[in-house]
Amino acid sequence: MLHIIVCIKQVPMVSELPWDSKTGTLKREAAQGMMDPSARRALEAALQIKTGMGQNQAHIIAVSMGPPMAEEILYEAKALGADQGVLLTDPCMAGADTCMTAFILGKFITGHCPDAGLVLCGSMSSDSETAQVGPQLAEVLDIPAIGYARRLELVGNCIRVERHVDDFMELMEMDLPGLVTIDHAGESDLYTPRYVALGGVETAFKAGDVRLMDGAALGLDKNFNALTSSPTKIIDVYSPVTGKENRVLTGAVKKMVDTLFDDYGKIISSAMGKDLKTHDHEGDV
Amino acid sequence: MSAEKQIWVWADYRNYFQSRVTLQILARASVLAEKTNAAVCAVVFGDKVDAYVKEYIAHGAQKVYVTDDPSLKTYNVASYAFLLTSLVRRFAPETLLIGATRFGQEIAPRAAKQLDTGLTADCIDLDIDDAGQLVQVAPSFGGNLIAKIITPHTRPQMATIRPGTFQERPHDDDAQGEVITVPLPETMPSPRVRCLKSELRPARARKIETADIVITGGRGMGSKGKFKKLFDLADLLHAEVGATRPVVYADWVSSEALVGQAGKHIKPKVLFSFGVSGAIQHTAALADARFIVAVNKNPNATMMKLADVALVADANQVCSGIIRALKQRIRD
Numbered sequence: 065m066l067h068i069i070v071c072i073k074q075v076p077m078v079s080e081l082p083w084d085s086k087t088g089t090l091k092r093e094a095a096q097g098m099m100d101p102s103a104r105r106a107l108e109a110a111l112q113i114k115t116g117m118g119q120n121q122a123h124i125i126a127v128s129m130g131p132p133m134a135e136e137i138l139y140e141a142k143a144l145g146a147d148q149g150v151l152l153t154d155p156c157m158a159g160a161d162t163c164m165t166a167f168i169l170g171k172f173i174t175g176h177c178p179d180a181g182l183v184l185c186g187s188m189s190s191d192s193e194t195a196q197v198g199p200q201l202a203e204v205l206d207i208p209a210i211g212y213a214r215r216l217e218l219v220g221n222c223i224r225v226e227r228h229v230d231d232f233m234e235l236m237e238m239d240l241p242g243l244v245t246i247d248h249a250g251e252s253d254l255y256t257p258r259y260v261a262l263g264g265v266e267t268a269f270k271a272g273d274v275r276l277m278d279g280a281a282l283g284l285d286k287n288f289n290a291l292t293s294s295p296t297k298i299i300d301v302y303s304p305v306t307g308k309e310n311r312v313l314t315g316a317v318k319k320m321v322d323t324l325f326d327d328y329g330k331i332i333s334s335a336m337g338k339d340l341k342t343h344d345h346e347g348d349v
Numbered sequence: 350m351s352a353e354k355q356i357w358v359w360a361d362y363r364n365y366f367q368s369r370v371t372l373q374i375l376a377r378a379s380v381l382a383e384k385t386n387a388a389v390c391a392v393v394f395g396d397k398v399d400a401y402v403k404e405y406i407a408h409g410a411q412k413v414y415v416t417d418d419p420s421l422k423t424y425n426v427a428s429y430a431f432l433l434t435s436l437v438r439r440f441a442p443e444t445l446l447i448g449a450t451r452f453g454q455e456i457a458p459r460a461a462k463q464l465d466t467g468l469t470a471d472c473i474d475l476d477i478d479d480a481g482q483l484v485q486v487a488p489s490f491g492g493n494l495i496a497k498i499i500t501p502h503t504r505p506q507m508a509t510i511r512p513g514t515f516q517e518r519p520h521d522d523d524a525q526g527e528v529i530t531v532p533l534p535e536t537m538p539s540p541r542v543r544c545l546k547s548e549l550r551p552a553r554a555r556k557i558e559t560a561d562i563v564i565t566g567g568r569g570m571g572s573k574g575k576f577k578k579l580f581d582l583a584d585l586l587h588a589e590v591g592a593t594r595p596v597v598y599a600d601w602v603s604s605e606a607l608v609g610q611a612g613k614h615i616k617p618k619v620l621f622s623f624g625v626s627g628a629i630q631h632t633a634a635l636a637d638a639r640f641i642v643a644v645n646k647n648p649n650a651t652m653m654k655l656a657d658v659a660l661v662a663d664a665n666q667v668c669s670g671i672i673r674a675l676k677q678r679i680r681d
Contacts, residue, residue: 101610101611161467162458162468162470163461163462163465163467163468166462190490190610191489191490192470192489193471193488193489193490194458194470194471195454195455195458195470196454196457196458196461196468196470197458198458199426199455199458199459199462200458200459200462203458203459203462203463204462207541208427208541208542209426210542211451211454211455212455228550229450229452229455230363230364230368230450230451230452231364231549231550231556232363232364232547232548232550233546233547233548233550234544234546234547234548235544235545235547236542236543236544236545237543237545238541238542238543239541242541242542249558249612249613249614253604256604294467295461295465295466295467295468295500295502295503296468296469296485296498296499296500297467297498297499297500298496298497298498299484299497299498299499300496300497301495301496301497302494302495303494303495308641308655308656308657309657309658310654310657310659311657311658311659312648312653312659312661313658313659313660313661314648314661317662317663317666317667317670318670320660320662320667320670321660321667321671321673321674322674324642324658324660324671325674325678327658328640328642328658329678331618331619332562332586332619334618335561335562335617335619335640336562336586336587337561337587338587338679339679339680340675340678340679340680341677341680342678
C-alpha cells in the first residue's frame with residue numbers, strides 16, 4: 065500500500081479579491097477561497113497514480129494548513145477522490161512564512177503519517193508565488209525531492225519524474241519515500257484537474273469527516289507562534305502604482321498603426337532588438 | 350574568519366546565454382555593497398568553470414569562491430545546496446542572493462531551510478534600510494500586490510531575484526578579483542536523486558514566461574483561422590503568442606498558450622493584446638508587462654483601460670495593419 069500525502073492550499077479567488085480601495089490592500093479575510101490551481105494538479109497526479117495502481121493499493125491523504133474556512137478545499141479534495149482530509153488549523157499557525165509552513169506540515173507527516181511513501185505538492189501557489197514550501201518540506205522530512213514534475217511514473221519502489229527546468233528537459237529518478245512538486249505551468253495536459261461531480265462536495269460535506277488538528281494535536285510547543293518564529297518579516301504590502309498614460313487611438317486602422325510606430329516605435333524596437341523606421345512613411349500607398 | 354561583510358551571489362551559469370541573471374544580480378549587489386561597506390562575492394560550483402570566474406570578476410565580483418570538480422559537472426540540487434550551506438557556515442556572509450531561475454528556486458529554499466534563515470522569493474527590487482538590513486521587494490498575486498520583507502534575526506539574508514530585474518554592468522576586462530579555491534569536501538552526501546537525462550530543449554520551444562514581447566489574443570480575433578495571423582505577427586516581432594481561456598476552450602490554440610491565473614504568467618517588455626476583454630483571471634497574470642498595446646472594438650474593455658496605448662478597432666484588422674507596417678519598417 066502506497067501512502068500518498070498531497071499538500072493543498074486555499075488561495076483567494078482572484079476574481080473575487082475584495083480590495084480596500086482606500087489603502088490599496090487586499091482584505092484577505094473577506095476573500096472567497098479556492099483550491100490553489102497547482103495543488104489541484106498535485107491532487108490530480110495522486111488520483112491518477114491511485115487509479116493506475118488498482119484497488120486498495122494506494123491511500124491518499126489531503127492535508128492543508130490554514131484558517132478554519134480552508135476546510136472547504138478538503139471536502140472538495142475528498143469529493144475528487146482523496147481518502148482522507150486533514151486541516152491543520154490553530155491561531156498559533158497564522159502568519160507562518162514558508163519555513164514555518166514546512167515545519168508544521170512536517171510535524172503532521174512525521175507524527176501522523178509515518179508510512180508516507182510519496183508527498184506531492186503544487187510547485188507554486190497562485191497567491192504568494194514562492195515555490196518554496198515543497199523544497200523546504202523535503203528538508204524538514206529529510207527525504208529526496210524533485211521539483212516541477214510534468215510526468216510521474218512509479219517503477220517498483222522508485223519514482224521517475226520528467227521535468228522542464230530552465231530550458232532543460234530532465235528525467236530524474238529517486239527511491240521512495242520522496243517528495244515531488246507538480247509543475248504549476250505544465251505544458252502537457254496530463255495533470256489537468258478533473259471536475260467535481262455535481263453534488264460531490266455536498267456529499268463529502270455530509271459525511272463530515274475532515275479531521276481538524278490544532279497545535280496541541282500536532283505536538284507543537286504551547287508557546288509556539290508561527291508569526292514570531294518565521295525568519296522573514298513582512299514590513300509593508302501595497303499595490304503597485306501603474307501610472308499609465310492610457311492613450312486611446314481611434315479612426316482609420318492605417319493611421320492608428322502609423323501613430324503607434326511613430327510615437328512608440330522605440331519601445332517596440334528595443335524589445336525586439338531590431339531597428340525600426342519611425343517617422344518614415346515612404347512606403348505609404 | 351575576518352569581520353569583512355560580504356554579499357554573496359550564487360552563480361547560475363547553466364544556459365549562460367539565455368540567463369544573464371547572475372550578472373544582473375552582481376550589478377545590484379555592487380550598489381548594495383557600497384551602502385553597507387561590504388564585499389561582493391560570487392560562488393561558483395561546477396567542472397572547469399574558469400571562464401565563468403573571469404566573467405564574474407569582469408562584472409563586479411571582488412572575490413569568487415570556487416569549487417571545481419568533475420563530479421559537479423551536472424547541476425544537482427542536493428549536492429549544490431550542501432556545498433553552498435557548508436561555505437555559508439564557514440564564511441558567514443551577511444546576504445546570499447540567487448537568481449530566480451527554476452533551479453535557483455529549488456536550491457535557495459533548501460539552503461535556507463538548512464541554514465534556518467529566511468528567504469524571499471522572486472524579488473523585483475532590493476535595497477538597504479536605515480539599520481543596514483536588506484529590504485526584499487517581492488510581488489504576489491501576479492504582481493497585483495507588492496510586499497517588502499526583511500530578515501531581522503537570522504543570517505544570511507536570502508532572496509531569489511527575478512531574471513531581468515536589474516541591468517548588468519558592462520564587461521570590465523581590467524577588473525581585479527580574488528579567487529578562493531575551496532576543495533570538494535571529502536564527505537559529500539550520497540546522491541538520492543539520480544539524473545537519467547538532461548538535455549537543452551530546442552530554441553523554438555522558448556517560453557512565453559520570459560519572452561520580451563508577447564502577443565495575446567482573445568475571442569475578438571474572430572475565428573480560429575484569423576487567430577493564426579497572430580503567429581505571423583509573432584514571427585516578425587520575435588514574440589511568443591498567448592491566449593485567453595475562451596480561445597483555448599474553443600480550441601483555436603493549444604492550452605500551452607493559456608495566459609492567466611491557471612496558466613502562464615508573463616512579464617514582457619511589450620505586450621500586444623488583441624481582442625481581449627480582460628477578465629481578471631487573465632489580467633492577474635500580466636501585471637508585470639511594462640508596455641501594453643491593446644486593441645478592442647470596445648473602448649471600455651478592462652484590457653483597454655490597462656493599456657498604455659489603446660486602439661479602438663477590430664483586432665484582426667489591426668493585426669494585419671501592424672504586419673504590413675512592420676514589413677516596411679524593419680531594417681535588416
